[in-house]
Amino acid sequence: MEKAIQLQVRKDLNPHQQLTVIKLKGFLVSKGYTEIIHILDQDEYFHINTFETAADRRNEVQQYITAFISEENLLDTITIK
Numbered sequence: 335m336e337k338a339i340q341l342q343v344r345k346d347l348n349p350h351q352q353l354t355v356i357k358l359k360g361f362l363v364s365k366g367y368t369e370i371i372h373i374l375d376q377d378e379y380f381h382i383n384t385f386e387t388a389a390d391r392r393n394e395v396q397q398y399i400t401a402f403i404s405e406e407n408l409l410d411t412i413t414i415k
Contacts, residue, residue, distance in 0.1 A: 340415035341383040
């Protein structure tokens with residue numbers, strides 16, 4: 335069964351943060367965690383990025399994202415919902 339993961343991403347990013355967010359999304363696809371990431375506006379400050387992943391990989395994906403956010407200093411930029 336597929337499980338959705340949502341990321342809340344700030345809209346007002348500097349160029350380095352934008353590139354890093356794109357890199358995270360690329361890693362999620364290249365590691366086989368998902369095939370597509372949907373992006374919707376939440377409000378004037380945030381986008382919601384949603385993707386499906388296998389239920390048995392959900393914890394692995396969340397740990398990867400949490401580590402990436404911490405390592406790339408994106409704590410104020412991306413939140414797992």
